[in-house]
Amino acid sequence: MLTIKDLHASIGDKEILRGINLSVNEGEVHAIMGPNGSGKSTLSAVLAGRESYTVTSGEVIYEGKNLLELTPEERSWAGIFLGFQYPIEIPGVSNVNFIKAAVNEHRKQKGLPALSAAEFLKLMRERMAYVEMDSSFSSRGVNVGFSGGEKKRNEIFQMAMLEPKLAILDETDSGLDVDALRIVATGVNKMRRPDNATIVITHYQRLLDYIVPDVIHILYKGKIIKTAGKELALEIEKKGYDWLINE
Amino acid sequence: MKQNYIYSPALATGFKCKVPLKDACQLFIVNGKVQGGISPFVLDLKDGENLSETLQLISVRNEQHLGDLEYSEAFHFGKNSRGKVVMCSHTFSLDDFVTRENVNIILESGARAEFVVMQNEHNKAIHNAKFSIKMADHACLTLVFLSLHGGEINNTVTVDMNGEYSECNLGGLYLTDSTQLMNNTIDLNHFVPNCKSNQLFKGILDDNGITRFFGRINVAPGAQKTEAFQANHNLLISDKAKAYSKPQLEIYADDVKCSHGATVGRLNEMELFYMRTRGIPSAEARLLQQMAFAYEVLEKISNEELRERMQSLVEKRLRGEFSQCKNCSKNCC
Ligand SMILES: Nc1ncnc2c1ncn2[C@@H]1O[C@H](COP(=O)(O)OP(=O)(O)OP(=O)(O)O)[C@@H](O)[C@H]1O
Numbered sequence: 001m002l003t004i005k006d007l008h009a010s011i012g013d014k015e016i017l018r019g020i021n022l023s024v025n026e027g028e029v030h031a032i033m034g035p036n037g038s039g040k041s042t043l044s045a046v047l048a049g050r051e052s053y054t055v056t057s058g059e060v061i062y063e064g065k066n067l068l069e070l071t072p073e074e075r076s077w078a079g080i081f082l083g084f085q086y087p088i089e090i091p092g093v094s095n096v097n098f099i100k101a102a103v104n105e106h107r108k109q110k111g112l113p114a115l116s117a118a119e120f121l122k123l124m125r126e127r128m129a130y131v132e133m134d135s136s137f138s139s140r141g142v143n144v145g146f147s148g149g150e151k152k153r154n155e156i157f158q159m160a161m162l163e164p165k166l167a168i169l170d171e172t173d174s175g176l177d178v179d180a181l182r183i184v185a186t187g188v189n190k191m192r193r194p195d196n197a198t199i200v201i202t203h204y205q206r207l208l209d210y211i212v213p214d215v216i217h218i219l220y221k222g223k224i225i226k227t228a229g230k231e232l233a234l235e236i237e238k239k240g241y242d243w244l245i246n247e
Numbered sequence: 248m249k250q251n252y253i254y255s256p257a258l259a260t261g262f263k264c265k266v267p268l269k270d271a272c273q274l275f276i277v278n279g280k281v282q283g284g285i286s287p288f289v290l291d292l293k294d295g296e297n298l299s300e301t302l303q304l305i306s307v308r309n310e311q312h313l314g315d316l317e318y319s320e321a322f323h324f325g326k327n328s329r330g331k332v333v334m335c336s337h338t339f340s341l342d343d344f345v346t347r348e349n350v351n352i353i354l355e356s357g358a359r360a361e362f363v364v365m366q367n368e369h370n371k372a373i374h375n376a377k378f379s380i381k382m383a384d385h386a387c388l389t390l391v392f393l394s395l396h397g398g399e400i401n402n403t404v405t406v407d408m409n410g411e412y413s414e415c416n417l418g419g420l421y422l423t424d425s426t427q428l429m430n431n432t433i434d435l436n437h438f439v440p441n442c443k444s445n446q447l448f449k450g451i452l453d454d455n456g457i458t459r460f461f462g463r464i465n466v467a468p469g470a471q472k473t474e475a476f477q478a479n480h481n482l483l484i485s486d487k488a489k490a491y492s493k494p495q496l497e498i499y500a501d502d503v504k505c506s507h508g509a510t511v512g513r514l515n516e517m518e519l520f521y522m523r524t525r526g527i528p529s530a531e532a533r534l535l536q537q538m539a540f541a542y543e544v545l546e547k548i549s550n551e552e553l554r555e556r557m558q559s560l561v562e563k564r565l566r567g568e569f570s571q572c573k574n575c576s577k578n579c580c
């Protein structure tokens with residue numbers, strides 16, 4: 001589904017990604033861990049098409065297409081979803097109008113008519129329930145005044161509305177309380193299908209108890225320095241990253 | 248009020264103007280002449296009178312009067328009277344019009360009035376609207392300008408707050424493109440204590456549009472407990488547009504709350520990226536942001552129907568579509 005080959009990316013003249021290789025197949029869950037500042041969010045932003053990062057070399061093939069040639073919206077239509085580490089607030093645009101615009105745009109791209117008001121409402125209610133989100137959030141500005149945890153739930157709600165093929169969840173667990181973590185993780189699991197895939201970026205083993213990864217990659221200074229099975233997360237929880245960096 | 252003019256259904260059919268839909272009573276002023284009534288237009292509400300319908304004044308210029316034109320409208324709101332007025336100005340031919348419109352508004356004690364002024368003309372039209380407003384005690388006025396289209400629009404507003412506990416709420420939304428010029432000059436005088444004023448003017452500027460906001464708040468000696476706020480925010484869509492903002496506070500009393508703020512900015516890139524990652528195309532994302540920016544002004548319109556109608560006009564205008572009301576048979580801009 002996704003193949004990243006020797007990807008280098010920089011911001012200004014600072015190189016942040018220094019040769020990433022990664023391959024994700026349908027049905028898989030990959031976890032990316034690594035110390036602060038190692039480039040995890042940069043990788044996710046590059047995959048989502050943020051223009052301020054320059055890809056200096058390498059390639060990304062998604063479903064047989066050169067992903068790097070697509071605009072962020074085209075990537076979204078193609079089924080890529082980025083759950084932001086720091087979701088953006090958009091004052092004045094209500095959550096419901098925002099997600100309605102997004103859903104109908106996706107439908108338009110598939111040649112489907114826009115949902116009727118009733119159909120949309122029904123879908124929204126159902127998907128808000130995935131993350132036990134209160135309906136009062138729909139009339140508020142996108143993420144405006146949402147608590148850290150509420151913003152993360154909203155990300156997963158949006159994911160549930162858009163039904164992506166490849167979801168990249170950047171620290172969706174940070175800022176969530178114990179119950180919210182379980183709720184959000186359950187929501188993510190509910191969306192798992194044999195033909196979609198998830199990349200979860202996290203610092204903590206506890207998320208991986210719920211969303212069990214097939215593989216874990218350790219990113220350090222813009223490179224993947226280790227790839228192993230899910231037991232690696234436990235080892236990191238105990239020993240930190242030093243032993244890996246020194247290896 | 249109805250004695251002042253005769254409703255002119257023939258004209259109304261010709262225009263098929265649906266602003267503001269249901270509860271409005273429409274009156275046409277063609278080339279400065281009130282149709283079926285006495286010119287200049289005068290609305291005189293008696294003490295305690297309540298205008299049950301929104302009065303919509305539709306001022307139109309066409310090829311039958313070229314060049315300069317000056318006309319006036321006077322509104323007198325008696326004690327504790329209430330009324331809502333929508334003033335629309337349009338041009339029906341693409342001539343070089345210069346219009347001077349003088350509007351006098353007097354609010355007696357306890358009167359409440361809401362004015363929405365919609366200016367939708369064409370690129371060669373110059374419209375100078377001068378509003379002189381006098382407010383007595385406990386009066387309350389909302390005045391919202393929607394400058395949608397025009398070669399040059401100059402709105403000059405002077406508000407004299409002459410009685411205590413009065414409240415004045417001014418809003419403005421101006422949209423420019425090509426080489427349009429839109430200026431708002433506000434002179435807000437707090438002559439007596441305990442009054443409140445609030446100004447919110449916002450502009451969205453594309454192409455080579457130029458806008459100026461001059462806002463003066465004057466708090467006279469002794470006008471204690473005044474609350475006067477002013478904000479002017481501008482969104483530049485192109486690199487060539489220019490927004491000038493000059494707030495001016497002249498405060499001669501010491502126990503007051505006053506503030507002003509002005510910004511000139513661009514669309515937020517992170518917001519745009521966020522929307523695009525959800526599949527909202529760049530152009531649509533930009534539009535959503537602009538609508539969100541404009542909404543703060545539109546929100547001041549209390550009539551929901553009118554607000555929604557204006558909102559859709561603003562949206563069409565921002566989309567670069569021809570801004571006219573649905574069902575309208577004439578070219579308003
Ligand atoms: N706009 C920018 N200008 C300069 N440096 C930047 C910019 N954006 C990111 N960086 C740098 O790139 C590096 C990688 O950042 P990134 O956010 O990808 O790290 P991360 O692995 O997600 O960290 P964390 O675990 O703290 O979220 C950091 O050193 C960061 O300071």
Ligand SMILES: [Mg+2]
Pocket residue numbers: 040041042085170171
């Ligand atoms: Mg990060």
